[in-house]
Amino acid sequence: MRGIKRTAIAAVAIGLLAAGCGGGDKPIGNAASSTPPASTSTGGAGSGAYKKGGTVTIANVGGQTWPCQFNPFNPSVNQASNGFVYEPLTFVNVLKNGATTPMLATAFTWSANKDSITFTIRDGVKWSDGQPFSADDVVYTFNLMKQQPALDLYSLWTGAGLTSVAASGNKVTLKFKAPAEPYFFNFANQVMIVPKHIWSTGEAASKPATWANAKPIGTGPFTIGSCSANNIEYLANGNYWQPGKPYLAKVEYPAYLDNNPANLDLASGKAQWGGQYIPNIDKFYKAKSPENNYWFPPTANVAIVPNLDPSHKASSKLAVRQAIAYALDREQISKIGESGYQPAANQTGVVTPTFDKYFDKDALTAAGYDKPNQDKAKQLLQSAGYSSSNPLKLSVITVTGYTDWDASLAVVKQQLAAVGIELTVQDLQQQSFNQKLYTGDFDLAYYSQPGGPTPYYELRQLLYSKNSAPIGKQASSNYERYLNPEVDKLFDQYASADPDTQVKLIKQISGYMIKDVPLIPTTESVDWYQYNTKDIDGWPTQDNPYAQPAPYNIPDVGQVLANLYSKSAQK
Numbered sequence: 001m002r003g004i005k006r007t008a009i010a011a012v013a014i015g016l017l018a019a020g021c022g023g024g025d026k027p028i029g030n031a032a033s034s035t036p037p038a039s040t041s042t043g044g045a046g047s048g049a050y051k052k053g054g055t056v057t058i059a060n061v062g063g064q065t066w067p068c069q070f071n072p073f074n075p076s077v078n079q080a081s082n083g084f085v086y087e088p089l090t091f092v093n094v095l096k097n098g099a100t101t102p103m104l105a106t107a108f109t110w111s112a113n114k115d116s117i118t119f120t121i122r123d124g125v126k127w128s129d130g131q132p133f134s135a136d137d138v139v140y141t142f143n144l145m146k147q148q149p150a151l152d153l154y155s156l157w158t159g160a161g162l163t164s165v166a167a168s169g170n171k172v173t174l175k176f177k178a179p180a181e182p183y184f185f186n187f188a189n190q191v192m193i194v195p196k197h198i199w200s201t202g203e204a205a206s207k208p209a210t211w212a213n214a215k216p217i218g219t220g221p222f223t224i225g226s227c228s229a230n231n232i233e234y235l236a237n238g239n240y241w242q243p244g245k246p247y248l249a250k251v252e253y254p255a256y257l258d259n260n261p262a263n264l265d266l267a268s269g270k271a272q273w274g275g276q277y278i279p280n281i282d283k284f285y286k287a288k289s290p291e292n293n294y295w296f297p298p299t300a301n302v303a304i305v306p307n308l309d310p311s312h313k314a315s316s317k318l319a320v321r322q323a324i325a326y327a328l329d330r331e332q333i334s335k336i337g338e339s340g341y342q343p344a345a346n347q348t349g350v351v352t353p354t355f356d357k358y359f360d361k362d363a364l365t366a367a368g369y370d371k372p373n374q375d376k377a378k379q380l381l382q383s384a385g386y387s388s389s390n391p392l393k394l395s396v397i398t399v400t401g402y403t404d405w406d407a408s409l410a411v412v413k414q415q416l417a418a419v420g421i422e423l424t425v426q427d428l429q430q431q432s433f434n435q436k437l438y439t440g441d442f443d444l445a446y447y448s449q450p451g452g453p454t455p456y457y458e459l460r461q462l463l464y465s466k467n468s469a470p471i472g473k474q475a476s477s478n479y480e481r482y483l484n485p486e487v488d489k490l491f492d493q494y495a496s497a498d499p500d501t502q503v504k505l506i507k508q509i510s511g512y513m514i515k516d517v518p519l520i521p522t523t524e525s526v527d528w529y530q531y532n533t534k535d536i537d538g539w540p541t542q543d544n545p546y547a548q549p550a551p552y553n554i555p556d557v558g559q560v561l562a563n564l565y566s567k568s569a570q571k
């Protein structure tokens with residue numbers, strides 16, 4: 001799952017896993033030109049417009065079999081529940097410059113100086129077990145994150161300055177120490193609301209961070225019908241609050257360990273919704289059927305994440321990280337590893353052209369990171385004490401089955417070998433990868449962190465010290481353990497700054513990406529998205545980007561599934 005957390009992230013992965021906003025980007029795609037469905041508050045098909053029926057099958061490589069756990073606070077498993085079963089207060093569409101859609105809240109109002117926000121909670125919503133949803137559930141969810149810091153994946157209580165969450169009737173007010181508007185994307189869109197009557201008892205209450213939650217109760221469009229190691233079956237939620245939705249009766253989510261079988265299922269039409277790399281996609285996939293379509297909107301970065309903890313003596317050395325950054329020919333990684341579908345990244349960490357106004361090209365050029373420099377890399381390694389008689393040996397963890405990442409790392413390995421670094425690639429199942437990543441058990445990791453409507457969101461996830469943790473403890477997103485008080489201050493200033501100052505702050509933060517090399521971007525991640533229109537329609541397209549379209553994006557996956565419908569069911 002490409003945005004491990006979306007978180008995100010993702011990055012996702014996130015997913016957010018992650019996302020460029022509209023203006024200026026040129027998505028790669030071959031999208032169907034069929035007329036998009038009528039628009040409503042959720043962006044897709046009109047309320048009650050379609051008869052129920054039909055099944056969509058998702059082909060998205062997770063690199064593991066399903067553990068059948070659906071804890072919305074556990075980033076290792078929450079991509080199977082968030083959006084499907086659990087929902088946020090408000091949906092934020094990063095592909096439409098942060099446009100909002102009411103979800104469990106029908107409206108929100110900021111205080112004059114943006115240090116307090118009040119949500120109006122939707123009436124008439126039921127949990128999938130038939131119990132009524134209320135403002136108390138919202139308050140309970142946020143206070144649970146305060147009581148259990150491991151659940152606060154976006155550092156709202158510790159980093160964003162959240163001080164209290166309280167209800168008055170159907171109103172819920174969040175108060176902050178200072179202006180908090182930039183955190184809206186996280187607390188309104190990425191925090192999934194859980195039922196107090198379930199989470200306040202038993203193992204959910206005693207061990208909320210690790211509770212398996214095998215039979216989740218949510219407000220989302222689907223419930224868990226059955227789950228095995230090889231497949232999750234989702235069934236339409238009969239208590240769903242959006243009239244007439246979801247239109248689909250069922251969702252099948254097979255577990256794929258490798259891109260190849262998933263790609264074959266997509267090309268043949270056996271699966272209708274894909275989220276992974278397909279080499280030579282026009283010949284292998286598009287040419288197989290006129291109903292096969294794809295669209296790759298740009299999102300965030302794929303990067304080499306070095307472990308900065310002093311216990312990792314090589315990767316914690318600045319000269320070593322600089323050597324890796326200078327040695328890489330990112331254009332070749334893009335061309336060979338990603339078939340050019342993902343463009344080359346840059347050391348500032350700012351995705352271009354999506355976020356061009358935040359990109360400091362002059363600083364990148366002045367530092368010499370605008371092109372590979374193997375001689376400089378060799379000099380740096382020598383200064384760090386490495387030579388042909390004492391070669392630097394490093395390992396990098398990645399997710400098994402991600403064939404494009406394997407191909408990219410093969411290029412990286414070759415390029416690093418040319419400067420005297422011996423790189424070992426360790427392919428791990430997703431859960432093992434997550435465990436090592438979160439606890440800091442790696443030299444290097446290959447990873448993509450989801451982003452948001454500006455570079456601030458991805459960079460804050462990656463670099464803000466309060467998103468980190470000591471080795472052995474689970475970090476929420478700063479997995480490299482980058483701790484820089486000066487960078488923290490820049491992030492803290494962002495919320496109260498005017499737009500021009502925010503651009504300057506991002507350029508200063510990206511300057512530390514150049515100076516400290518806390519991670520090394522290789523390619524600019526895209527939303528991998530394939531969709532088949534033979535029977536299923538209502539898909540997001542370039543003309544109607546009502547949500548990020550890849551199935552690993554959360555909570556966007558819920559927006560898509562609530563609007564898909566079966567054409568055969570209408571006959």
